[in-house]
Amino acid sequence: MSLDTHGTHEAREAREVTVTESPSVVAVKGRPPRSRLRSRGRDRFGAGREQDTVPYALRGTRRGKVLRGVLLGVVALATIFPFYAMVVLSLKPSGAVEFPGSLLPWNLTTSAYSDVLGSQDVPQWLINTLIYSIVGVLGTLLLSALAGYAFAKKRFPGREAMFWSFLSMVMVPYHVTMIPTFVLIAKMNGVDTYWGLILPSLANAQAVFLMRQFIQGLPDELFEAAKIDGASEFQIFVRIVLPLIKPIMATLGTFVFLWHWNDFLWPLIVGQSTDMRTLTVGIASLQQQNVPLNVVLAGSVVAFVPIFMAYLVGQRYVTEGVAATGIKG
Amino acid sequence: MAAVAEQPRRLRRRGPHARREARIGLLFVLPAFVLFVLFRFGPSIAGVLLGFTDYSLMDSPTFTGLDNFTRLWDDPVFWSSLKVTVLYTVITVPGTIVAAMGLALLTRRAFRGSKLFRSIFFLPVVTSLVLASTVFIWIFSTDGPWSTVMGWVGGHTGSWLADDVFVVPALAIVGIWSRFGYGMLILLASLQNVPRELEEAALTDGAGPWQRFRYIILPSLKPALFFLAVIETTASFQVFDAVYVMTGGGPANASYTLVFQLYDAGFKYFDLGYASAIGLALFVLTLIVAVIQRLVIGKEK
Numbered sequence: 155m156s157l158d159t160h161g162t163h164e165a166r167e168a169r170e171v172t173v174t175e176s177p178s179v180v181a182v183k184g185r186p187p188r189s190r191l192r193s194r195g196r197d198r199f200g201a202g203r204e205q206d207t208v209p210y211a212l213r214g215t216r217r218g219k220v221l222r223g224v225l226l227g228v229v230a231l232a233t234i235f236p237f238y239a240m241v242v243l244s245l246k247p248s249g250a251v252e253f254p255g256s257l258l259p260w261n262l263t264t265s266a267y268s269d270v271l272g273s274q275d276v277p278q279w280l281i282n283t284l285i286y287s288i289v290g291v292l293g294t295l296l297l298s299a300l301a302g303y304a305f306a307k308k309r310f311p312g313r314e315a316m317f318w319s320f321l322s323m324v325m326v327p328y329h330v331t332m333i334p335t336f337v338l339i340a341k342m343n344g345v346d347t348y349w350g351l352i353l354p355s356l357a358n359a360q361a362v363f364l365m366r367q368f369i370q371g372l373p374d375e376l377f378e379a380a381k382i383d384g385a386s387e388f389q390i391f392v393r394i395v396l397p398l399i400k401p402i403m404a405t406l407g408t409f410v411f412l413w414h415w416n417d418f419l420w421p422l423i424v425g426q427s428t429d430m431r432t433l434t435v436g437i438a439s440l441q442q443q444n445v446p447l448n449v450v451l452a453g454s455v456v457a458f459v460p461i462f463m464a465y466l467v468g469q470r471y472v473t474e475g476v477a478a479t480g481i482k483g
Numbered sequence: 484m485a486a487v488a489e490q491p492r493r494l495r496r497r498g499p500h501a502r503r504e505a506r507i508g509l510l511f512v513l514p515a516f517v518l519f520v521l522f523r524f525g526p527s528i529a530g531v532l533l534g535f536t537d538y539s540l541m542d543s544p545t546f547t548g549l550d551n552f553t554r555l556w557d558d559p560v561f562w563s564s565l566k567v568t569v570l571y572t573v574i575t576v577p578g579t580i581v582a583a584m585g586l587a588l589l590t591r592r593a594f595r596g597s598k599l600f601r602s603i604f605f606l607p608v609v610t611s612l613v614l615a616s617t618v619f620i621w622i623f624s625t626d627g628p629w630s631t632v633m634g635w636v637g638g639h640t641g642s643w644l645a646d647d648v649f650v651v652p653a654l655a656i657v658g659i660w661s662r663f664g665y666g667m668l669i670l671l672a673s674l675q676n677v678p679r680e681l682e683e684a685a686l687t688d689g690a691g692p693w694q695r696f697r698y699i700i701l702p703s704l705k706p707a708l709f710f711l712a713v714i715e716t717t718a719s720f721q722v723f724d725a726v727y728v729m730t731g732g733g734p735a736n737a738s739y740t741l742v743f744q745l746y747d748a749g750f751k752y753f754d755l756g757y758a759s760a761i762g763l764a765l766f767v768l769t770l771i772v773a774v775i776q777r778l779v780i781g782k783e784k
Binding site for chain 1: 501504505506507508509510511512514515516518519521522523524525526527529530531533538540582586589590594600601602603604605606607609610611612613614615616617618619620621622624626627628631660664665668669671672710714717718721723724727728731742745746749750755758759761762763765766769
């Protein structure tokens with residue numbers, strides 16, 4: 155699994171395993187864990203992947219494995235159930251809410267979707283959410299890459315003080331800063347505007363911190379060489395820094411996208427007219443207006459699909475990002 | 484700004500190259516710095532100051548000392564929303580951590596399908612609670628799935644969201660559902676640090692699963708558990724989205740939380756000074772709980 159990142163530990167395990175394991179493990183010892191997992195299918199004992207690196211004594215019994223499978227299966231079904239219900243009920247005629255009858259996947263109709271997509275509001279909310287998320291991601295990545303590069307590789311007076319004061323902002327809870335931020339945006343006539351919605355979200359301390367940590371790990375020589383070749387600072391940033399920080403941009407980009415897409419309180423406060431709502435705010439308002447369940451759920455599915463796609467594409471970045479940095483989900 | 488003031492003297496000593504470096508560095512930080520001043524540093528200070536005023540967006544703020552805080556102390560709604568928030572947290576945080584721990588232990592070793600299970604468990608974390616809430620309203624409805632299952636096991640049937648005792652547990656279940664996958668990933672990463680030799684040695688000495696968990700796995704997970712406890716407590720104290728959509732704080736304020744009160748005070752009544760005071764109270768509470776958790780988890784060494 156992509157989460158085992160401790161190479162030395164793995165190598166040690168591989169060595170121990172040789173006593174009881176098939177020879178194929180010996181051959182791959184010392185290689186990075188992921189490639190080993192990928193290269194191995196079922197081993198010659200037909201026992202599948204579980205046995206690599208696990209010493210014989212710590213391997214579960216057959217009964218234990220069955221029990222584990224059942225437990226995990228039940229929890230997984232319970233976890234997925236709301237998603238299943240959301241999709242199926244959104245495909246039912248309005249009023250089909252009885253349990254368990256309405257959960258059966260037939261008599262489906264897309265009428266709720268025509269209602270949702272044919273309305274004036276939901277497509278507008280989708281556009282608003284896309285603008286908020288995409289501009290939010292691009293802006294946050296650019297600003298935090300610039301600042302992170304400067305904090306990591308440039309020497310300027312007040313650098314440390316400035317960096318730590320940036321970082322300390324992680325400690326101040328959102329609800330303390332939210333009210334003054336709203337007042338400021340209101341005074342600048344930013345309520346019900348895109349910039350009022352987006353701009354405050356670009357000051358992201360966690361993003362600057364992660365960028366700086368990542369860029370600090372890059373060797374100075376890469377930048378020095380370009381400088382000797384006569385590249386300007388702007389060229390160095392675009393041609394050398396940006397390509398090198400792609401991994402952290404992918405991780406951070408996925409998270410920032412999720413945060414923006416799912417954000418609720420700030421868009422609720424700033425987007426006061428119907429036209430300026432994001433999907434989360436809009437769907438919450440549908441819920442409160444006693445719109446039929448199938449229509450509300452169709453709206454939820456429309457809002458959920460992009461997140462689900464982003465999760466499928468960026469899943470590796472999400473799980474590795476959480477494991478490596480504890481970045482909040 | 485003292486740092487910037489001493490800039491010319493230091494730079495002259497370092498020569499033209501260093502001066503150029505410094506200028507570039509400052510230039511690169513500048514956009515982020517401006518935004519941080521406007522939307523983080525400024526509002527942080529203003530947020531504290533506003534808590535001591537009667538600001539209401541219409542007129543300029545007047546300093547009122549501790550008035551907001553004495554008002555908060557005498558406000559029965561504050562105590563009620565504090566109670567609801569604490570109750571929610573007391574159910575959600577242990578529930579999330581126990582579920583995360585169990586599932587991390589079960590999916591710890593790679594086996595066929597382990598990756599799929601982890602992906603499924605993490606899916607609610609990336610899902611907006613607003614969207615999830617629209618379907619959880621149905622799940623918790625009078626004749627919905629939850630009530631039916633409760634009927635089978637002899638629990639409380641009927642709509643939990645309409646019941647003033649069961650509404651908070653219902654919200655806590657949604658909270659746990661949406662958070663345990665995150666805890667699971669954190670604990671999985673940390674489980675890599677459990678010394679394998681120790682586990683094997685304990686097994687050879689005849690230690691059972693519980694003993695191995697208690698004396699070998701648990702001690703190495705302590706930093707991760709502390710981290711999770713703090714993160715989850717902070718998140719639970721700030722519960723709002725699900726409450727807003729699922730119950731609107733009802734029935735009869737039975738699920739009215741602190742952030743909901745802050746939202747109403749600030750953006751329904753535009754009583755911004757009072758709302759800021761609630762925000763500060765929330766901040767202080769979070770800090771106190773973090774310190775207590777540090778003491779409890781740290782002590783057991």
